[in-house]
Amino acid sequence: MTLMKFSSMLCAASLFALPASAQQIPKPSPGLMPNPSMGKPLYEKNCASCHGPDLKGTDKAPPFLHRFYEPSHHGDAAFQMAARNGVRAHHWNFGDMPPVPAVSPDEVAHITAYVRMQQRKAGIR
Numbered sequence: 001m002t003l004m005k006f007s008s009m010l011c012a013a014s015l016f017a018l019p020a021s022a023q024q025i026p027k028p029s030p031g032l033m034p035n036p037s038m039g040k041p042l043y044e045k046n047c048a049s050c051h052g053p054d055l056k057g058t059d060k061a062p063p064f065l066h067r068f069y070e071p072s073h074h075g076d077a078a079f080q081m082a083a084r085n086g087v088r089a090h091h092w093n094f095g096d097m098p099p100v101p102a103v104s105p106d107e108v109a110h111i112t113a114y115v116r117m118q119q120r121k122a123g124i125r
C-alpha cells in the first residue's frame, strides 16, 4: 500500500516536470470504439519487443500485467502520452522508453483496450 502511494506520487511529480507542450494528451477520434482484437496485432508490432509478447515484460521494459499499470494508476492517457512522448525512466531501471511515432492515437486506444483485456484476465483491474 505504501509502495503504491509512493509510486503514484512519483508519477504525478514526473508529469508536472514535463514542459507544457508535452502535457497535451493525444486524443483518439471522437466516437472511436477501442477494440482489443484490433489492438493485439498493433501491440505485437509496436510494443511487444520491449513489453513482451505476453505483456510480461522483457529485459528492455516492464510487464503490463503488474499493478503499477492498473487503470487507476496508469489511465488510458498514460498510454497516449507514452507513445507520443516516450517515458522517462521512473518506476524501474530499464532506461527511458523512446516515443513510438508509428502509432496514431486511434491505434494507441486499440492497443490500450487490448492491454486492459489482458490485465482483466490476469486479475489486474
Ligand code: HEC
Binding pocket: 043, 046, 047, 048, 049, 050, 051, 060, 061, 062, 074, 078, 079, 082, 083, 087, 088, 089, 090, 091, 092, 093, 094, 095, 096, 097, 098, 100, 103, 108, 111
Ligand atoms: C524500446 C522499448 C520500448 C518500446 C518499443 C515500448 N516501450 Fe513502453 N516502456 C518502456 C520502458 C523502458 C518503460 C518504463 C519506464 C519507467 O517507468 O521506468 C515503459 C513504460 C511504458 C508505460 C508506462 C508509462 C508511465 O507513465 O509510467 C506505458 C503506458 C507504455 N510503456 C506503453 C507502451 C506502448 C503502448 C508501446 C507500443 C506502442 C510501448 N510502450 C513500446 C520501453 C518500451
